[in-house]
Amino acid sequence: MRIKEHPILNFEKGRKVKFYYNGQELEGYEGETIAAALHANGIRGMRESIRMHRPRGLFCNIGNCSSCLMIVNGKPNTRVCVEKLKEGMVVETQRGKGELK
Amino acid sequence: MLAQTGVPTPEDLAEVMPSEDRLARGPVAMAECFQNIPCDPCYHSCKRQAIKPFNDINERPQIDHEKCNGCGLCLTRCPGLAIFVIDQTYSENKALVKIPYEFLPLPVEGDIVDAVNRAGETVGEAKVVKVQSGDKMDGTNVIWLEVPKNLSMEVRHFRQKGVR
Amino acid sequence: MRQTEICIIGGGPAGLTAALKAAALGAEVTLVDRNDYLGGQLIKQTHRFFGSKEQRASERGISIAKELADAVESNKKINVLKKATALGYYKDGVLLVEQDEKIIKIKPKKLIVATGGAEKTLLFPNNDLPGIYGAGAVQTLVNVFGVKPGNKVLMVGAGNIGVIVSYQLLQAGVEVAAIIEAAPQIGSYWVHASKVVRAGVPIYTRHTIKRAWGDTEVEGATIVELDDNWQPIEGSEKDLDVDVICLSVGLSPLTELLWQAGCQMKYVPELGGHVPLRNENLETTVPGIYTAGDAAGIEEASAAMMEGALAGINAAHSLGYDAPDLNKQKEKILMELTGLRSGPVGEKIRRGLAKVTC
Numbered sequence: 113m114r115i116k117e118h119p120i121l122n123f124e125k126g127r128k129v130k131f132y133y134n135g136q137e138l139e140g141y142e143g144e145t146i147a148a149a150l151h152a153n154g155i156r157g158m159r160e161s162i163r164m165h166r167p168r169g170l171f172c173n174i175g176n177c178s179s180c181l182m183i184v185n186g187k188p189n190t191r192v193c194v195e196k197l198k199e200g201m202v203v204e205t206q207r208g209k210g211e212l213k
Numbered sequence: 214m215l216a217q218t219g220v221p222t223p224e225d226l227a228e229v230m231p232s233e234d235r236l237a238r239g240p241v242a243m244a245e246c247f248q249n250i251p252c253d254p255c256y257h258s259c260k261r262q263a264i265k266p267f268n269d270i271n272e273r274p275q276i277d278h279e280k281c282n283g284c285g286l287c288l289t290r291c292p293g294l295a296i297f298v299i300d301q302t303y304s305e306n307k308a309l310v311k312i313p314y315e316f317l318p319l320p321v322e323g324d325i326v327d328a329v330n331r332a333g334e335t336v337g338e339a340k341v342v343k344v345q346s347g348d349k350m351d352g353t354n355v356i357w358l359e360v361p362k363n364l365s366m367e368v369r370h371f372r373q374k375g376v377r
Numbered sequence: 378m379r380q381t382e383i384c385i386i387g388g389g390p391a392g393l394t395a396a397l398k399a400a401a402l403g404a405e406v407t408l409v410d411r412n413d414y415l416g417g418q419l420i421k422q423t424h425r426f427f428g429s430k431e432q433r434a435s436e437r438g439i440s441i442a443k444e445l446a447d448a449v450e451s452n453k454k455i456n457v458l459k460k461a462t463a464l465g466y467y468k469d470g471v472l473l474v475e476q477d478e479k480i481i482k483i484k485p486k487k488l489i490v491a492t493g494g495a496e497k498t499l500l501f502p503n504n505d506l507p508g509i510y511g512a513g514a515v516q517t518l519v520n521v522f523g524v525k526p527g528n529k530v531l532m533v534g535a536g537n538i539g540v541i542v543s544y545q546l547l548q549a550g551v552e553v554a555a556i557i558e559a560a561p562q563i564g565s566y567w568v569h570a571s572k573v574v575r576a577g578v579p580i581y582t583r584h585t586i587k588r589a590w591g592d593t594e595v596e597g598a599t600i601v602e603l604d605d606n607w608q609p610i611e612g613s614e615k616d617l618d619v620d621v622i623c624l625s626v627g628l629s630p631l632t633e634l635l636w637q638a639g640c641q642m643k644y645v646p647e648l649g650g651h652v653p654l655r656n657e658n659l660e661t662t663v664p665g666i667y668t669a670g671d672a673a674g675i676e677e678a679s680a681a682m683m684e685g686a687l688a689g690i691n692a693a694h695s696l697g698y699d700a701p702d703l704n705k706q707k708e709k710i711l712m713e714l715t716g717l718r719s720g721p722v723g724e725k726i727r728r729g730l731a732k733v734t735c
Contacts, residue, residue: 113525115519115523115550117317117318118317118549119354119548120439121520123522125523144524145522148524151526156507156527156594157507157594158507167593169508169509169510169594170507171496171498171510172495172511172514173510173511173514173518174418175411179505193514196413215567215571216562216563217561217563218574219574219580245568245571248721248722249721249722250566250568250720251427251679251716251718251719251722252429253434269716269719270429270716270717271721271723290425291425291435291568292426292434293427293566293568293569293571293572316547316576331574332574333574333575333576333577333578352423352437353425
């Protein structure tokens, strides 16, 4: 799901890194957002809504709406649309409000 | 109609079309800009002052078709990609249409492509005779299409065969 | 406690021009932005801008973003705080900013709030499914990160953003099944509409989305035609096989900070929602707090840049900074801004502004 060629833009990518999504090893580029890396791997669901447990994904993509909260390296309520991907990151679907351990 | 579908009507087009007489004398630009929007880069782009000065930035461009020599500079500066050059003197039964184009892949000179009208419908075939691209164009390339003369006022886009 | 003459919240088109103008007059500026880059939403605008030559018309938004951001970053009078979120502005004139999980206290003499806007959503069954995005969100994904949201898109809303993003999706190699618009007319500039229509994307006015389909993510959508009273016409439903739905149904000004600071606010639909009352200098009802750009009312980026310039000049001037041609500079910007808003497409903005300018 990555754009191969673009008439206006050249996409500069960071170092290729591995990260984990619900235990599954995936690849992305350092410096892109976690949300972008997940989308590049075809993953669009990010959390479950608190009461109705409905799947939720990205909506605003600028750190504003809180639709894309996930657990990142154990920290819940991380806005993956603005959090940048790093080597070895552990990203998990958030169910419920999230707990600080 | 234009406001409902995005496709200008024959009446809209008649307003901006160069005269038969002018078309018979070589390449000329046609600005398919039908709305009063705040925009004037076409005026600044013309080296021959063929686009009349704007008193108000919301005016529509007025091309003096007598001064215009169809050079096509304005095509790459119009943010609406709404200006085209038509040359009905190209050959006996073919006309040339220059189209601003911002998609990839770019066609190659000699390609036969589907000629597409303002509504996105294929109306025939065209031959790519020139591809103007490069850093200076900043992504807005100009494609020269050879089309049957009777389609020179129809064809405003193209689709490459086998490319989605 | 950090002292600064002018603090600007937001490093988009309005904030950046405000910083440059204020610094040019001699003021010392602190610019706060929550992102790790400057430029705001300009960084995804790959299309050429409208407007006049003075307003950088025909340049692409991405080039304008780079030019403004470079000028700000290299300006010694401007201190830039990135990845820094403004949390609140208090009665004693202290602004709290969070950066790197630490709280910074800033005491500015003047504050310019240029926090921009946020995309609205729309009510319909399943509107919360993954695969339904704000159109601007998809624009960020595609143009900033080079990643596709899916394969086939339904665009809801034929205003400038909806139509421009549809075009940019085509440029990225993503199929757009249709653009639908509830109003009887296309809201975008018609030249934008013509561009996507000739590229094969139909625009259906008087149509809305009835529902989205899908279990864990979007698998389709039903659209429906509307009658003269904007009511769905039974039997006119059409199912579209799409895996992405983009909502381009307007923006709301991001005004939390202005509310919290006690600025008098007014609901003005023409400007996108609640906006601060302001005088002709763009100063709100709280003396010393200025506003510019989408936070002051949703408009085009060209207008945001001009408002930012005015707010920057006015804030600096109120601190005693002057220039021999200051009035001339202001008049020129005001004239251009008036020109930009003077045509038929600026009618709504003019109506909105008349309600909030005191």
